[in-house]
Each structure stands twice: as structure tokens, then as C-alpha cells.
Amino acid sequence: MEYLAIYLGPTLIFVGWWFVLRKLVRIAHDQRITSVADLLSSRFGKSSRLAVLVTIIAVIGIAPYIALQLKAVTSSIQAIGGASSTGRGSFAGIDDVGLALGVAAAMALFTILFGTRNVDAKEQHHGVVAAIAFEAVVKLCALIAVGGFVIYAGGGFEAIFARAETQGLDIYSHEIFGNRWIAMNVLSVAAIICLPRQFQITVVENSDENHLRTASWAFPAYLMLMSLFTLPIALFGMTTMPAGSNPDMFVLTLPLAAGQQGLALLAFVGGFSSATSMIIVEAIALSIMVSNHIVMPIVLRTTTGLGETDGQGVSRLLLNSRRLSIGLILFLGFFYFYLTRDSDALAPIGLISFAGVAQFLPAIVAALFWREATVKGAITGVSIGFVIWAWSMFMPSFETSSPLVEQMMAQGPWGIDWLRPQALFGLSGLDPLVHSVFWSLFLNTTTLVLVSLITSQSALERLQATLFVDAFRRQGRSEPHFMRGSATSNDLFFVAQRVLGAERATILFAGLPRAGGDTSPEFIARLERELAGSIGAASAHVMLSKVVSGEAISLEEVMQMADETQQVIEYSQQLERTSAALRSTADQLEVANLQLREVDQQKDDFLSQVSHEVRTPMTAIRSFAEILLEGDKLDTMDRQRFVATIHEESLRLTDLLDEILDLSALESGKRDWVNRPVDAEIALDRAVRVCDALARQRGIAITVGPRAATAIVAGEPHRLSQVLINLISNAIKYNDAKHPEIGVQSRISGADYIIEVRDNGPGIAEADRAKVFHKFYRGGRSAGAREAGAGLGLPISREIIASMNGTLDLIEHEEAGALFAVTLPLVGAQATKAPSDP
């Protein structure tokens, strides 16, 4: 059941691929990263010390893992060999140590032949990837086949679980979901990123970022299928196989016990190929780290001039060092296997390796997401984590083979109790795995953070930190370059040829003049990246610094460049913000401008209307005045008549001007009265009385409908009467029906007092409804010119009512004729006792 945790961590990492894996892959592509050590060293200022440290830790930490695979291969060979009659003889004289040594040697040879044929810029090995994919499919098929067989033989899931329960096995995994479960999840998360093999396959060998998209769900699905049958196989094995059988070999031994030779062979091929591929890829990944980060820097430091040897020197040196390190790594694995051969279970050894490489996790996370992390923080953090891991987890695994270790475990070194490996600082009672993982990762992270906070970054570090943390922001901008282009292309070609080989170097230099001359800094930066792909970022940097005669640019200059980059980024962000603000201001201005233009247009209209209205009476006055001036032939009657007309017209003119003044005062919010509580009914009475004479003259009856008794509103009685008179006289003037009628009524509705004036005239056409309240509008058909006003009555009325907080509306209704309604809010006691008022 615990094995599930090993698969759940990777599942979570792939589910969250968007946030970590994608960034890792992007950076690895941009920076030509070849391994975990390269990643960390490149991020922390191309530090070779960090690269060496990481490489050493990885080589030591992986030894248990290689040992585990050796053990698996050895056991499975024994299991399958021991079962066949011919095989028994062939392995009879060999014990498992000898067998393991043979396996290790064969693996080393195979890996050297297969994985170190050439030095590639990206360290991608497509053959290896294809082989692994094939191996994964074989393994899945084998496991599913054995699983299907077990389900069939065991009588289904239910029967297997039931039998296990009756035999006293704990199928409900009571104690599992505790600290250990969490620790294993954390470890598997760390392993999927930090394990050199995983990093190689997931990040370095990734040729297209979008492959992650598919892997994000396909890999968890694969893991799920893999683990689907593991539990039934284990339980079935435990219930049917003799006591003391190795549970890790059930996949092989169960089919064998049932006489299914073919199935056992398939399972053997699956398991064997899986273990082999793990060893091979692990060894390749580690050997790249060793040759790039340990061998190369040493060679670079000890030899002053590389130019003397032939052009293939560095390349050959790299390959040879890789071959050697593969041998070394497999030997270390075998050595560990030899020392711990008495321990039985496979998984705990694997977990030791996981915990070892997990020490890189804090540094990697900081590398990706924390700009301020420094190389000193990374080095101290990783070192402390490694020391604690080695002390509390790696060393105790030798307990069975070394009495010294055993004694230290029991009493602590030199009898110091609080240094006991599995009860550090007095923290006892925890599961050893949880204990070690907690202390190592906790102190690792704490140190990383604290040291990063108190130390400062070098210029190169700051630059690289920006490149890593802002990996996605740097789209299209060229990478900053650190070297002055004072080297001739000849020199550089020489270097490139030696590292990359003649062929690749020629391609790289294709566009450049060969006969000397300066090369651009961009080209040097590109060359450095290419070289970094082969020999690691730190080595490439040192190497080019030596060749380029200008040396690396001074610290101050790099610092300045880094600051400039930062400034440019900030400046462009500011610019973006400012231009957004400007845009919105411009929008607002445009709206305001539009309004202004509208108002301007209204003003123009108004002025032209006014001058038109004024011109008519003025023309009349002028012409009559001229006639009077010229003619003495006029008789007194005519003279009298003309003077009367002039008088009349000037009165009209005065009225018009008064109205205009009145309206403009009302519109600008000035009023020449104070609102006070008045009875609107009295104003209505007065208006009806005034209009009565006009109505009689026209033969129109004013019907006064139902009335409210009293209605106290805030207003001014004369102004209110003026409005009502205007409404009623309009109704009279424009009514040309055969039997003209005017209706006036009032009522109280809620907290409002409403007066309605209705006529049975032509009404107001649909299109004109909106315009009747416009200035100088007189409706389609005009009554006799004498009665016609200037067209300001309704606008003025509306303004007056508005300044009494009421409304004047033209109400739509179904009968003929127009219906105007004045609505005014009641005030005082009447407002509060209104029925619908709360």
C-alpha cells in the first residue's frame, strides 16, 4: 500500500506541470542545461563550486539506487534461472555477489557503448528515449498480464482481499496515512525533479515544450495503470506463496509457481528491461555531470594553453571521462550493494537515494521562483542537507555490515546522545525516514533562506537570476552578453572545433569571415551557450573568458548592464501604465468635447430662434414707423391704426424678451421666489377662473372633474397658476374639434398630488411628443397667429414645476386629444398620512 505514495508525488508534479515543469523545460532550452548540477550552477552565477558539490552529492546519493536496480536484476535472474532445469546448472556455482558484479560490468559496458558515442550540444539521446518508451510499454504489458493472471487465479478482487483478511493481513492499511505517508509523497515529488535520470528524461531530452502537455495526463495515467494491479499481486503472493518469499519477486514467482513459464518470461523481460534502462540512463546522466563539472574545470585550470594539441582533444577527453565515470558509478552501486546485501526489501534503499537527491529541491525551487537566492545560500543549504542526510539515513544503512556504525546508532558518536543518527537533537520516536527527511529538508531550506538573506549576489548571479525567474517574460529580447568581442573568429573557431568537433563548428561559423576580424558579442554569447551544452555553463564561461582577449567585462560593467536591464523593464512597464492612463483621459476628453459641441449647437439653435422671433415684430414695427415718417397724406384713422400696431408688436416683443429671460433664469437654477407650503387647489381654482373667459369666447366648456379637497405642496401660488393657465389656455387655443371640450381634474395618489388637463383636440402626433417641451416649438398646426406665443410656454412651465420638485409630462392615453399631467410631491402632515406612504 505504501508504494502508492511513490507514484502519487510524480502525479501531482505532472498535474501541476504548468507551474514547475514547463518553466524548467523552458529554461533548460534557453540556457542549454544538461543536468541538475548545470541548472543550479548556471542559475547561481555559473558557479563551478556549486556544480562540483551537486555532482558529488548526486554520485553518492544515487549509489543506493543503482544498487537497488542491481539487486532487482540479480534476484530476477536467480528466480527465473532457478526455476528452469537448464538454468539451475548454469548459475549453480555463482553466489549473488558474483552475479551482481557480472551484471554491473555488463551494464557498464553496454552503457559506454550505447550512451557515449558523441558529445552533443543538447545532450539529447533520441535512441535512449525510444528505448525507454519501449521498455515502459513492455513493463506495463507484463504487469497487466501478470495482474490479469493473478485476478483470474485468485478468483477476482473480492476473493483476493477476503482471503488476505482471513489470513490476518492488514488490508485496510491502518497506520499508513501518517507522517511516513506525507514524507514519502514529498520524497517522490523531489525525486521526479531532482533524480538525475528523471531530470534527463523529463527536462533535458525534451525537444518540444508542448510534449509536456500530453505527458501531463498521460504519465499520471501510466502510473495509475501500473499501480492498479500491484496490490492484488502482493496480497495474492503473500497468501499463497510459502512464508519468507521475497515480496518484490512475486511478479516472477507467482506465474512460475503456477507453471506459467511464458508469463514469467514476459514479466522477467519487463522487469529486467526496466531495471536496465534505469541504470543506463542514470549512469549517462551522472557521467555527463561528472565530466562537465568535475573533469573539465580541472583540465581547464591545469592546462594553460589548449591550442597545442590536435582539434579533437577536448571532445575526446570528454568522452573518455564519461566512460570512466560510468564505470565508477556502476562500481559504487555495486559496492553499496555488497555492503548492504543482507538487507531484504527493495524500496527502503530506493528511498535513501530519493532523500539524497531531494536535497536539491529547495535550491531548485529557489532557482526558479526566488530572485534573491544567492549562491552562498544554495551551497550552504545543499551542504547541510547532504550532511544530515548522510548522517541520519545513508550511514545507518550500513548498520548490518559495520559494528562501528551499529554502536554509533545506539549511543551516538563518542557517546554524544543528541547526535544519534536516528534521534537527532533529541527528536526520537519518529519513523527513521520521516526523521531524516524532516531534519535534512528543514535545515536545508532554513539555511538556504537565511544565508541568502544575509549575503548578496554577484553581478553575474543577479543576471542569471533574472534570466531564470523571468524565463517567460524575456520573450524575444536578446540575452545580455558578458564578453567584449575582441577575439578573432579564428581563435573562437579553434575552441569550438575542439569542443564540438569540426563538423558542428563549421556549421556554427558558417556565416562568419574566417580570416580574423572582430566577432560580435552576440556571437560569443551564442557560442558560449553552445559550448555550455557540451561542457556545462561554468566551464564554457571559464573557457571563453580565457580565449577572448578582452577577458570578462569588469564587475562594474556587468552590474551596470544588469541594472540597465532592470531599468528598461521597469521603464517599459511604467510607460505601459502611463499610456493606459493617457488613453482613458483622451476618452473622457472626447466625451466632454461631444457634450460641449451639443451644448454649443443648442445655443446656436436658440440664438437663431430668438433672432427669428425678434425679427418678425421688429420688421412690422420698422415698416409701420417708416410709413408714418414718410406720409403726411395719411389720415388720422390710419395713423392711429399703425401706431396701435407698433404698440402691439412692441408689447409682444417685450413679452418675448421677458419669457426668454425668465426661461434662462429658470434653466440656470435661479428663481425669483421661495418655495413655501401652498394649497395647490386654490391655484388651480384661480387658473380655471382666468381661463373661463377665453373658453366662453371660443364656445368651449371647461369640465372640472373630481377634485382633491386640499393639497399642500411646496411652491409659489402665482407661478403655479401661471403653469396651469398655460396648460389650459393651450388646450383651448389648439382645440379645433367640432364640439371642443376641456377636462380638468386633480387627485392625490400616494405622496403625490396630480393635476390633469385634457382636451379632445387633434392631440399631439407621435413624432412631436418629445419636442413639445423644446423651446420655440409650436406644434404642427398653428392657431391664429395672434394667439400664438413664442413657443416658450411649455419649456417655462416645465422648468417652474421642476423647481418645485415636481414633473410636467405629456401622458400617453387611448382617447383623442392631449393629456398633460402636473405631479407635485405633497408636504407636511398630508405627506405622512398618505395611505401608501410607509
Place this chain on the structure above:
Amino acid sequence: MMSERKLQSAALFLTLFGAMLFMPPLVLLFNLRQRLFGIPAEVIYLFLVWLGLVLATAWFSRRLPASGTETPPSGPES
């Protein structure tokens, strides 16, 4: 349809909640000493969550924006 930013946040929360679902105390809810269809309940629970995560991730992987076209995260950062 969710915006790109929301989609990314949703993917992050899927990961975080997925992790929580696999961890105690939530798994302990299903540690019932009972069997469903003959299989211990917590095993069924773990595999169902697992399957859910696979399906959800497959869904997200089709909808998250193509690489290289995303907009840089806004907001001051230093």
C-alpha cells in the same frame, strides 16, 4: 469560458487540492475498515481521486494557452 488567467489559477488549485486529497486528514475519512465491491474503501478512494486528476489534467492540457504566447504576469515584482 474562463479567461486565461482564471484557467491558470484553476490549474494551480487543481494541483493543490489534489495534493490535499491524497494527504491525511482527508484520506483518513475513507480509512473505514470497510470494503466496497470487495476492495478496501481507501484504495477505491485513492484511485478515484487519481482518475479524476488524470481526466482534469487532460482537460486542462487542451485549454491552457499555447507555449510562448502567454502574457507576462503583471504586477511589480522585485
